[in-house]
Amino acid sequence: MCGIAGIMAADGAAVDERTLASLAEALAHRGPDGRGIYRQDGVGLVHTRLAIIDLLTGDQPLVGPDGLALVANGEIYNHVELREELAGVAFATGSDCEPPLALYQRHGLDFSARLRGMYAIALHDRRRRRLVLCRDPFGIKPLYYAETAGAFVFASELQAILATGLVARQLRREARDELLNLQFTTGAETMFAGIRRLLPGEIIAVEAGRIVERRRLDALPEGGCDHRDKADALSELDRVMMESVLLHQRSDVPYGMFLSGGIDSSVLLALMARLNPRPVLAFTARFPGAAVPDESAHARQVAEAAGAEHVEVDVGEGDFWSLLPAIAERVDDPVADYAVLPTYKLAAEARRSVKVILSGEGGDELFGGYGRYRGAMRPWPLTRPMRRRSHFAGLGVLRDESMAWRAAYAEVDRRERHRPGRTPLQVAQAVDCADWLPNDLLVKLDRCLMAHGIEGRVPFLDPMVAALAYRLPDGMKVHRQLGKWLLRSWLARILPISKPFSRKRGFTVPVEEWIARRPHLGGLLAAQPGIQEICRPGSVQALFRQPDKRTGFAAWTLLFYALWHRSHVAGLKPQGDVFETLSSKG
Numbered sequence: 341m342c343g344i345a346g347i348m349a350a351d352g353a354a355v356d357e358r359t360l361a362s363l364a365e366a367l368a369h370r371g372p373d374g375r376g377i378y379r380q381d382g383v384g385l386v387h388t389r390l391a392i393i394d395l396l397t398g399d400q401p402l403v404g405p406d407g408l409a410l411v412a413n414g415e416i417y418n419h420v421e422l423r424e425e426l427a428g429v430a431f432a433t434g435s436d437c438e439p440p441l442a443l444y445q446r447h448g449l450d451f452s453a454r455l456r457g458m459y460a461i462a463l464h465d466r467r468r469r470r471l472v473l474c475r476d477p478f479g480i481k482p483l484y485y486a487e488t489a490g491a492f493v494f495a496s497e498l499q500a501i502l503a504t505g506l507v508a509r510q511l512r513r514e515a516r517d518e519l520l521n522l523q524f525t526t527g528a529e530t531m532f533a534g535i536r537r538l539l540p541g542e543i544i545a546v547e548a549g550r551i552v553e554r555r556r557l558d559a560l561p562e563g564g565c566d567h568r569d570k571a572d573a574l575s576e577l578d579r580v581m582m583e584s585v586l587l588h589q590r591s592d593v594p595y596g597m598f599l600s601g602g603i604d605s606s607v608l609l610a611l612m613a614r615l616n617p618r619p620v621l622a623f624t625a626r627f628p629g630a631a632v633p634d635e636s637a638h639a640r641q642v643a644e645a646a647g648a649e650h651v652e653v654d655v656g657e658g659d660f661w662s663l664l665p666a667i668a669e670r671v672d673d674p675v676a677d678y679a680v681l682p683t684y685k686l687a688a689e690a691r692r693s694v695k696v697i698l699s700g701e702g703g704d705e706l707f708g709g710y711g712r713y714r715g716a717m718r719p720w721p722l723t724r725p726m727r728r729r730s731h732f733a734g735l736g737v738l739r740d741e742s743m744a745w746r747a748a749y750a751e752v753d754r755r756e757r758h759r760p761g762r763t764p765l766q767v768a769q770a771v772d773c774a775d776w777l778p779n780d781l782l783v784k785l786d787r788c789l790m791a792h793g794i795e796g797r798v799p800f801l802d803p804m805v806a807a808l809a810y811r812l813p814d815g816m817k818v819h820r821q822l823g824k825w826l827l828r829s830w831l832a833r834i835l836p837i838s839k840p841f842s843r844k845r846g847f848t849v850p851v852e853e854w855i856a857r858r859p860h861l862g863g864l865l866a867a868q869p870g871i872q873e874i875c876r877p878g879s880v881q882a883l884f885r886q887p888d889k890r891t892g893f894a895a896w897t898l899l900f901y902a903l904w905h906r907s908h909v910a911g912l913k914p915q916g917d918v919f920e921t922l923s924s925k926g
Contacts (some may be wrong), residue, residue: 342400343367343388343790344483345413345495346462348471348547354382355491364388366500370413370790373613375398378409383464383471392591392696392795396645398433402555404441407466412437412498414459414481415797417587431579433515436459436590444472449555452476456587456803458536460496470738471546477559478542478702478801479778482673482786486535492549497787498535499672499908507534520738520874520897521730523676530673531908537673540778559806560770564761566811568827570579573816576808577830584802585611588698595696595797596621598686599650601639603709603824604700606797606838607831612698613646620648621688623697625655625682630850638839645837653689655682657854665914665921668903670791675780676900678849683788691792701781702800704842705772706809707824708765708817716768717818731893737879749775765814851891855899859884864922865898870905 345363347355360377363386368375371388378401387400392415398473402410418421419436422443423429429442429496430849436457443451444463449472452461457910458480474482485494486507486768495501504511510533515525515590527538541557568576585608597612598917599605599622612620622643636652643650649675660681667684668674704710730745731737749771755772756762782798789796799805819825828840855861862884865871871880880898883891903921906912915924 342413343370343496344413345386347384348492349382354380355700360384366503372793385411389470398435409464412461417455418456474543475538477541479555508705511670521745526775528535560810565813580804588797593695596694597698599624601635604703610835623651632848632850642838662917669907671787674904676897677709678851687789687792696795699797709823819851851914
């Protein structure tokens with residue numbers, strides 16, 4: 341995993357070295373092991389390397405025949421198999437990212453359809469005077485771009501594009517309102533006017549600084565549910581998950597995993613324990629002294645049963661106040677998801693021992709884990725629309741309490757409902773895979789781990805796993821009011837101490853509890869310019885005087901937004917902890 345960036349000048353002029361240097365500096369944390377720069381024919385490419393595979397010869401940019409050059413962020417897990425298929429190709433390195441060069445030569449813009457992995461790739465085709473960008477179908481790896489008057493610019497993080505000065509820090513009100521009400525933003529548009537996301541699975545061709553062609557690979561298979569019996573489904577699940585975890589463990593550096601004690605991470609642990617001769621290194625967050633449910637004791641039992649080396653990482657109130665400004669600075673594409681705190685702290689601890697972490701993102705979306713899916717399955721008129729209400733509703737805090745923030749999300753819902761053969765549950769899963777998964781969960785994982793130079797891998801988000809899981813009968817996903825029924829059934833056989841059929845209390849970070857102890861924070865928060873723009877006078881202070889679950893979550897959202905706004909809109913560096921940062925004038 342690395343950082344990539346680049347520019348194509350609209351007029352073909354040589355790219356300014358200082359601009360490329362600014363991109364490289366902005367992405368230095370993503371690639372502490374090396375830096376490469378390429379300049380040819382009005383195109384510049386930047387690569388900052390986190391060395392995971394082919395430590396000696398895998399530096400980028402990779403340059404191939406016919407004037408092709410490539411930079412990539414991510415891992416191509418089937419690179420060994422691709423090399424075997426590409427008989428006759430003389431590879432110059434052992435890099436997992438070299439086979440895409442040969443695939444592009446043979447298949448043009450369809451080359452990414454043969455890749456199994458997580459990736460954001462930029463390829464310069466000198467012969468065609470073309471720049472090609474592509475992103476994996478689930479959007480595991482990020483990629484952003486902007487078309488300016490004089491150039492096309494792209495980068496792994498949108499803050500790197502802002503650092504060039506080619507795009508103004510102009511906040512989009514629509515995206516801001518989505519963030520406040522949804523916790524994340526949707527679609528191709530970002531928080532900043534002029535900067536867009538390359539969508540999951542999207543492939544674009546750029547000539548003379550302008551996009552001339554678009555294609556897209558779907559992450560989820562077409563059609564409705566397959567009809568299969570449970571025994572067959574369990575056997576196939578074991579096969580595809582074993583293969584996916586085996587591929588995701590391909591690495592020339594040490595790896596471990598995040599263990600919450602829930603279904604998804606317990607499945608990964610069971611599979612890793614089966615595949616590894618040495619104890620798996622598993623990291624678990626716990627919240628000592630907090631009133632929220634604590635699953636760390638259960639995770640410890642699961643780890644012991646699997647023979648894992650278990651590391652418990654305490655996440656406390658002090659961490660919340662001290663780390664949050666730095667986290668908000670790193671999460672440039674903002675997600676107001678309080679799981680950023682334990683993810684960031686776990687990554688800092690894991691970096692002492694490993695450079696790769698396997699994590700369970702995607703299990704809920706593919707196997708039907710969320711409680712909201714049960715609502716989607718109810719017959720009309722009992723069906724519940726997803727994300728129908730903001731946690732700010734009725735609190736009298738926001739100046740604009742309209743429902744306009746739901747428009748883009750509702751459009752995705754309408755689009756997915758028109759695909760033939762899908763059940764209401766499959767529609768709900770597809771909606772989550774379109775935006776919630778790539779724009780909240782995967783952004784959180786990417787930024788929190790890359791802040792510490794760690795690669796995050798997600799074995800559930802594999803095309804073979806998705807092909808099985810998404811087309812399972814609804815009853816193998818949600819059964820007896822429990823989601824992930826097939827996963828639970830498999831886990832009950834393989835690791836019964838995980839108690840997969842017991843109702844989990846869920847992963848909760850006690851941010852409301854911590855915020856409730858600091859009522860004076862309301863006045864400090866209300867004084868922030870970003871908050872004054874969106875909140876009614878006096879409402880923020882009142883929010884902090886009436887602590888409960890709803891008001892506490894609203895307070896958390898405003899706190900994260902204020903810190904994010906200060907870093908990425910005002911352009912100010914964090915100054916110590918939350919209180920010092922919000923009190924600082926510069």
